[in-house]
Amino acid sequence: MALWILNGSIWDENEAKLVKKHVRIEGGMIEAIADGNDTPDTNGHETIDAAGKLVSAGFIDMHVHLREPGFEYKEDIASGTRSAAKGGFTTIACMPNTRPVIDTPETIRYILDKAKSEGVVKVLPYAAITKNELGRELTDFAALKEAGAIGFTDDGVGVQNAQMMKNAMKLAHSMGMPVIAHCEDDSLVEGAAVTEGKFAEKHGLKGTPNESEAIHVGRDILLSEATGVHYHVCHVSTEQSVRLIRQAKAIGINVTAEVCPHHLILSDEDIPSMDANWKMNPPLRTPRDVQAVIEGLEDGTLDIVVTDHAPHSAEEKARGMQLAPFGITGFETAFPLLYTKFVVTGKWTLGFLLKRMTQDPARVFGLAEGKLAAGAPADLTIVDLESEREVQPETFLSKGKNTPFGGWKLQGWPTATIVNGKLVWSE
Numbered sequence: 001m002a003l004w005i006l007n008g009s010i011w012d013e014n015e016a017k018l019v020k021k022h023v024r025i026e027g028g029m030i031e032a033i034a035d036g037n038d039t040p041d042t043n044g045h046e047t048i049d050a051a052g053k054l055v056s057a058g059f060i061d062m063h064v065h066l067r068e069p070g071f072e073y074k075e076d077i078a079s080g081t082r083s084a085a086k087g088g089f090t091t092i093a094c095m096p097n098t099r100p101v102i103d104t105p106e107t108i109r110y111i112l113d114k115a116k117s118e119g120v121v122k123v124l125p126y127a128a129i130t131k132n133e134l135g136r137e138l139t140d141f142a143a144l145k146e147a148g149a150i151g152f153t154d155d156g157v158g159v160q161n162a163q164m165m166k167n168a169m170k171l172a173h174s175m176g177m178p179v180i181a182h183c184e185d186d187s188l189v190e191g192a193a194v195t196e197g198k199f200a201e202k203h204g205l206k207g208t209p210n211e212s213e214a215i216h217v218g219r220d221i222l223l224s225e226a227t228g229v230h231y232h233v234c235h236v237s238t239e240q241s242v243r244l245i246r247q248a249k250a251i252g253i254n255v256t257a258e259v260c261p262h263h264l265i266l267s268d269e270d271i272p273s274m275d276a277n278w279k280m281n282p283p284l285r286t287p288r289d290v291q292a293v294i295e296g297l298e299d300g301t302l303d304i305v306v307t308d309h310a311p312h313s314a315e316e317k318a319r320g321m322q323l324a325p326f327g328i329t330g331f332e333t334a335f336p337l338l339y340t341k342f343v344v345t346g347k348w349t350l351g352f353l354l355k356r357m358t359q360d361p362a363r364v365f366g367l368a369e370g371k372l373a374a375g376a377p378a379d380l381t382i383v384d385l386e387s388e389r390e391v392q393p394e395t396f397l398s399k400g401k402n403t404p405f406g407g408w409k410l411q412g413w414p415t416a417t418i419v420n421g422k423l424v425w426s427e
């Protein structure tokens with residue numbers, strides 16, 4: 001039996017507009033895409049009517065925190081993948097800053113097994129660069145790759161020692177694996193919760209300077225040049241980082257980069273109070289930085305959008321700006337935020353946004369997903385582009401309700417998500 005998604009609107013890249021199509025799915029693959037004016041014979045097959053809705057390749061999020069093992073009170077694989085599906089994501093890559101840290105083949109296998117038995121979207125695990133993410137000793141890259149790790153990162157902290165990072169890059173390059181870096185020089189941060197800027201000044205807080213991120217970006221670009229490794233920069237938030245990555249790409253260094261919706265939309269000047277739902281790492285930067293990351297994404301310096309979905313409990317976030325952990329949830333607001341802020345306003349085409357959330361992550365990480373075409377995996381997202389709805393954190397499928405976007409009125413809400421040809425979430 002096939003599954004037909006009928007009458008949906010698909011973004012046509014050549015015509016740069018939405019066109020009506022029918023999608024036929026069989027055996028977990030997209031089998032055919034038929035003209036919307038045809039009437040396919042759907043007798044004996046399942047159908048989903050997508051009239052008036054966008055049908056897109058499923059979104060891909062290459063930077064998320066599922067918190068399992070160890071922090072299941074914040075999120076687990078079951079809740080995190082359901083939250084992802086509700087946000088229209090069909091493939092997600094999870095970070096290793098769990099407890100224990102994902103630094104052994106056993107933990108990689110645990111994640112993959114759990115994702116298979118309890119998850120509803122595809123989960124790709126990263127492994128740590130250093131044991132316990134302590135920056136002292138490299139993990140067993142070969143065994144981790146063999147177990148299914150897709151790259152190496154100590155996300156949550158920066159690798160402080162340059163020689164350690166260089167050794168990691170050399171080794172990763174020798175096995176064709178990428179190094180993904182959380183860029184932060186601890187000596188320049190010293191416990192600051194927000195960026196240097198107007199909010200910090202107003203509240204008499206210590207702020208993190210932009211260089212704390214960009215110094216690592218610059219260092220690692222040079223190390224990538226020296227080792228040849230594919231170096232991917234996490235959650236770029238500063239003008240200086242964008243500038244360094246742009247220059248590195250211009251001379252052919254093997255660097256790619258990501259940016260989060262919140263860094264594209266919010267600056268430190270938007271933070272209304274000492275509310276820790278506005279606290280994340282990197283922090284919200286100045287309006288000038290926001291402009292720079294927007295331009296970076298637009299000109300391809302920044303390749304992809306990721307959520308950095310980072311759920312925490314309400315109790316943890318209630319500790320206040322200085323003491324609460326860094327991070328905000330991302331899955332269930334990402335697409336509506338970007339669609340409303342950049343596509344509805346006419347700044348970007350819908351095609352541009354979709355590309356940065358589907359094809360580009362697939363290109364950067366060499367995935368078969370991310371395409372809406374015959375022969376591609378049947379991972380699809382159906383989206384209502386019209387209705388305006390309010391962000392209601394209490395309705396999130398994520399255990400984390402920590403978001404600064406509560407109450408925002410947005411368009412572009414996913415209504416159904418299909419993974420490997422199966423409906424895994426619908427309204």
Ligand SMILES: NC(=O)N[C@@H](CC(=O)O)C(=O)O
Pocket residue numbers: 065097155156157182279280281282308310311325326327328
């Ligand atoms: N981004 C965050 O603010 N927090 C992340 C860690 C990280 O991505 O660096 C987390 O694990 O909570």
Ligand SMILES: [Zn+2]
Pocket residue numbers: 155156157182234235281282
């Ligand atoms: Zn990080």
Ligand SMILES: [Zn+2]
Pocket residue numbers: 063064065095155156308310
């Ligand atoms: Zn992260």
